[in-house]
Amino acid sequence: MKLIDALRIANQPRGDAKPMAFAMACGFTPLHLKTFLHAELQQLLPHRSVQISTGLYGDIPGTLASLDIDGEHSGAVVIIEWPDIDPRLGTRQLGGWGPGALPGLAERAAEWLALAASSIKRVSQFMPVAVCTPTLPLPPLFFTPGWQTGRYESALRELLARFSSDLTDLPRLRLISQQRLDLASPGGARMSIKSDWTSGFPYENAHASALANLLAKLLVDAAPKKGLITDLDDTLWQGIVGDAGVEAICWDLDNHAQAHGFYQQFLRTLADEGTLIGVASKNDPAIVEKAFERTDLLLPRDRIFPFEVSWGAKSAAVGRILSKWNIAADSVVFLDDNEIELAEVAEAHPGIECILFPSDAAKVYELCQDLRDKFGRQSVSEEDALRMQSLRTASSLQEEASGDGFSESLLEGARAELTLKFHNDPGDSRSFELVNKTNQFNLNGRRYTEAEWTRMLAGEERFALTVGYTDRFGALGKISVLAGRVLDHQVEIDTWVLSCRAFARRIEYQCLRTLFRFFDMDTVVLHYAQTQRNGPTGSFLTSLLDAAPAPDGSIRISRSDFESKCPNLFHKVNVQDEARKSPAAAGAHGSHE
Amino acid sequence: MNENRERLMRCFQAVFPNLSEEEISHASPASIAEWDSVATVTLVGVIEEEFGNSVDLEEIENFVSFDLILDYLANSGKSVS
Numbered sequence: 001m002k003l004i005d006a007l008r009i010a011n012q013p014r015g016d017a018k019p020m021a022f023a024m025a026c027g028f029t030p031l032h033l034k035t036f037l038h039a040e041l042q043q044l045l046p047h048r049s050v051q052i053s054t055g056l057y058g059d060i061p062g063t064l065a066s067l068d069i070d071g072e073h074s075g076a077v078v079i080i081e082w083p084d085i086d087p088r089l090g091t092r093q094l095g096g097w098g099p100g101a102l103p104g105l106a107e108r109a110a111e112w113l114a115l116a117a118s119s120i121k122r123v124s125q126f127m128p129v130a131v132c133t134p135t136l137p138l139p140p141l142f143f144t145p146g147w148q149t150g151r152y153e154s155a156l157r158e159l160l161a162r163f164s165s166d167l168t169d170l171p172r173l174r175l176i177s178q179q180r181l182d183l184a185s186p187g188g189a190r191m192s193i194k195s196d197w198t199s200g201f202p203y204e205n206a207h208a209s210a211l212a213n214l215l216a217k218l219l220v221d222a223a224p225k226k227g228l229i230t231d232l233d234d235t236l237w238q239g240i241v242g243d244a245g246v247e248a249i250c251w252d253l254d255n256h257a258q259a260h261g262f263y264q265q266f267l268r269t270l271a272d273e274g275t276l277i278g279v280a281s282k283n284d285p286a287i288v289e290k291a292f293e294r295t296d297l298l299l300p301r302d303r304i305f306p307f308e309v310s311w312g313a314k315s316a317a318v319g320r321i322l323s324k325w326n327i328a329a330d331s332v333v334f335l336d337d338n339e340i341e342l343a344e345v346a347e348a349h350p351g352i353e354c355i356l357f358p359s360d361a362a363k364v365y366e367l368c369q370d371l372r373d374k375f376g377r378q379s380v381s382e383e384d385a386l387r388m389q390s391l392r393t394a395s396s397l398q399e400e401a402s403g404d405g406f407s408e409s410l411l412e413g414a415r416a417e418l419t420l421k422f423h424n425d426p427g428d429s430r431s432f433e434l435v436n437k438t439n440q441f442n443l444n445g446r447r448y449t450e451a452e453w454t455r456m457l458a459g460e461e462r463f464a465l466t467v468g469y470t471d472r473f474g475a476l477g478k479i480s481v482l483a484g485r486v487l488d489h490q491v492e493i494d495t496w497v498l499s500c501r502a503f504a505r506r507i508e509y510q511c512l513r514t515l516f517r518f519f520d521m522d523t524v525v526l527h528y529a530q531t532q533r534n535g536p537t538g539s540f541l542t543s544l545l546d547a548a549p550a551p552d553g554s555i556r557i558s559r560s561d562f563e564s565k566c567p568n569l570f571h572k573v574n575v576q577d578e579a580r581k582s583p584a585a586a587g588a589h590g591s592h593e
Numbered sequence: 594m595n596e597n598r599e600r601l602m603r604c605f606q607a608v609f610p611n612l613s614e615e616e617i618s619h620a621s622p623a624s625i626a627e628w629d630s631v632a633t634v635t636l637v638g639v640i641e642e643e644f645g646n647s648v649d650l651e652e653i654e655n656f657v658s659f660d661l662i663l664d665y666l667a668n669s670g671k672s673v674s
């Protein structure tokens with residue numbers, strides 16, 4: 001991005017857009033980096049009015065210490081350069097170098113890094129913090145020639161590596177990838193000594209722009225894609241299995257087909273991280289079945305669900321996969337080596353991202369880098385590991401189910417167990433993820449930043465309720481989150497999501513029953529709003545109200561009305577009260593059938 | 594020359610989005626509250642990008658009006674002839 005473009009974006013009036021504030025802590029004059037960061041964040045948050053506050057010159061820990069953590073900041077960026085760690089490691093202060101000064105550098109650096117780590121940890125308890133460690137070269141203060149790393153420089157870099165490693169353990173801390181920054185901004189073209197000496201801003205504009213781009217991405221998480229659908233012939237493997245035969249397809253160095261093996265390994269990694277992997281292939285199902293009997297496949301069949309192998313249109317196969325996954329097309333990437341197939345799928349499924357599998361092996365490496373960005377996530381949870389198995393189970397159950405859902409006898413015999421936990425823990429990343437990615441059973445579609453979620457749960461009367469589910473077919477993990485507050489005579493719910501993998505098990509009814517019983521209240525108020533995708537929520541509310549709910553507004557449900565309309569519930573229920581909200585017995589654990 | 598004027602005007606408009614072309618033509622740090630040292634440095638950054646060359650350090654203190662900057666660009670050979 002050019003500075004003039006960044007200024008235009010940053011200065012563009014935003015009308016009534018809701019403000020979203022970020023804090024920026026750096027030791028130098030923020031100047032163009034602030035402008036670039038503003039513009040990058042604004043582009044990622046087009047419906048908000050981004051505001052950036054900066055702090056004290058030369059004092060990152062002081063800036064972080066004075067940050068109003070109870071205020072409206074949605075995140076903070078911390079950009080550390082060598083002079084922050086020790087002014088002697090910069091060029092604006094002339095305190096003297098020389099061999100005698102070198103032994104003390106590490107000691108001073110250790111002190112400063114400890115102070116900075118402490119300040120960063122404090123802020124990261126309340127909001128996401130993006131941290132960048134030094135990006136500029138050290139000045140020529142060491143006695144070794146510039147192409148040699150001596151003991152004093154090594155000591156500094158070791159301290160910095162330890163500092164970075166410690167920070168990555170913090171849940172809301174995102175450390176910039178120096179490797180990605182190296183690709184975006186070559187090391188030799190980053191520093192502007194003229195700008196540093198005239199204005200205290202040490203970066204060339206191109207470097208500031210690249211840095212801001214990465215920092216903004218760290219602060220504003222793009223929702224990762226959920227599923228990848230791949231072709232087989234000349235994609236997952238080299239060769240046409242129907243023509244060449246099962247033994248002739250290959251994916252290894254010996255057959256000059258390493259790119260396909262690399263791709264397989266990458267898809268297996270994605271699958272193990274919880275990404276859904278499906279196959280859409282125009283082939284003979286029996287031959288594909290035989291191909292997946294090969295034990296040297298790096299992506300074995302148990303990491304794939306479903307297989308859609310037929311001679312029918314790819315768009316129809318993709319449609320069936322989306323239906324089995326029960327996710328929207330815009331959460332999915334489709335890969336094929338045939339451009340016509342890609343075009344046909346793109347036309348039939350608007351929003352799906354169609355990518356041509358490259359014929360150039362070197363491009364496959366770049367493809368996997370790009371896929372890593374699209375499917376990258378902050379952590380891998382227990383639920384991620386369960387996702388594919390639970391979808392397989394759901395698919396089998398659907399085949400047993402009647403047209404209206406699971407039969408009474410199936411539900412009764414499922415041996416379903418629900419664990420409902422009341423808590424106030426904003427660090428529960430699975431809850432936060434569910435709230436921000438669930439569309440279909442979503443009370444009102446409201447999304448939260450991490451800072452908003454943390455502040456919301458901090459209220460005295462506030463609670464979150466997370467729901468875990470298991471039955472004789474397997475565990476689904478944590479599949480529902482409610483958040484609300486307890487008032488004198490009623491419970492108000494302003495956030496409620498339920499994973500689509502858990503539909504038709506009457507879990508939503510059990511959630512409401514638990515609220516009535518746990519809080520011993522006669523009224524639950526649901527702050528409902530119709531969205532483009534939350535039809536299942538509207539259907540559930542319709543079943544309780546005997547009429548469709550108003551598109552936007554609060555819905556009051558009395559305990560007696562609810563019980564009169566609630567179907568039979570067969571779950572074994574375990575209630576845990578970590579938030580100590582129970583009026584009857586704070587801290588008590590209870591259960592009901 | 595007119596092309597230089599237009600390009601420089603775009604630079605000024607990016608840095609001072611609330612000023613009209615007329616106001617920019619007569620602007621100076623003394624007459625425009627938002628023209629502070631930060632604005633000067635930002636203006637230099639935008640001009641360097643737009644005209645593809647580095648502004649001499651000693652010239653920056655003379656960047657106190659639209660016309661003076663336009664003259665500098667013409668005389669330094671960094672403008673479009």
